[in-house]
Amino acid sequence: MVKKRVDGREMNELRPIKIVPSVIERADGSAYLEWGQNKMIVAVYGPKEMLPKHLADSQRGKINFIYRMAPFSVPERKNPKPGRRDIEISKVVGEALSHAVLLEEFPGMVIDVYVQILDSNAGTRVAALTASSVALADAGIPMKDLVTAVAVGKANGNIIADLNKYEEDAEDAVDMAFAMLPGSEEIVLLQADGILSEDEFDKAIKIAKEKCQEVKKLQIEALKSKFKALKE
């Protein structure tokens, strides 16, 4: 009998993912994403002139990534004031994206990326990264590659992909957020807590790379739906 996880998934099975591009009419690009129980909306505005001007970099553009959780996205009300966690995620995810976007084409300009988490159940930062890279492509912004992200880790002695909240709270839990450019396998985000042995770490990275390719296929599928086919 094969051991299964709390929610009946295989050890390295992802939760169901649904991506819909272009959901916000006024934004230059946008996307809606459901990743298991996680739900979020991403809107991209720009590139546009950076104001105030002293923040602008005259050599390359900047990404202003804003990650916010809705007060109702967690069981106990979250204070809508951006906390330590929101600010951290905004920073690391924005930096991960700036490795993919060709920012040198936009000197002195800024691209605003807003992510609003509507519902959360572990792994929102990787989900936000996946969704915002779809939204950036939707906005027609030049990129080296799409960014795909997935969480891997350890719970109850097993190395698993895409942890949910129960697994994240296990006693020996390790949660590792991982993001890469799928074409060149360049890693753009790697954060972890908990303790992994060297072998376990290598195994986790291997699973993460495989799963990222899976996520990329879903991103491509979603972006394809932008091109309407003319019915005869």
Next chain:
Amino acid sequence: MKEIIFPGDVINENLKPGFGTYKKDGKVYSKYLGILYKDDGIKVIPITGKYIPKESDNIIGVVLEEDNFVYLLDINSYKQGVLFKRANSAKLYDVYLMRVNGVNEVRDVELEVISKLANGEAVKVNPKKVARLIGKNKSMQTLIETKTNTKIIIGLNGIVYVIGNNIEKVKEIIKFIEDYSHEDNLTNKVSEVLDKMNVKK
């Protein structure tokens, strides 16, 4: 059917890489989500995006703001267009046909007014689809103009000025072109749709 391409896709063609591509380690990749064209070289036309100002383009702008010295115009680009008050006198929401006389490294544009447009309506179009709206040797533009009996002035920045009685019909057909610009034989298909619309002249 033209080929749809995604950012980071490898392009395996022995043609000269052009707009919308980048080179890395001897391979050519796409920068944009868009459509791949292989004529005498490779180019990727993105699905959407803002107007990239280029010298000697004819563009259309709408006056949106003014201060003591300048008028600020919406030109569908990264930055607003600027007209100096000492050289021009305009009112808010005036529409101008202009020429881009120069673009600098940070994409500020230098504009020269060709004429003021009146008695029509300015319509925004996806700047990346303007080429399809004009067509080869203006074929698409002429087709729409004759079948709807309107006059269309196209700014390369994606603002189109329509003069005539059938402005709503023109808007509809522009939407159609934007949605299906990746189809082959677009001019014929647009012609069919225009016939179905039954436009009164």
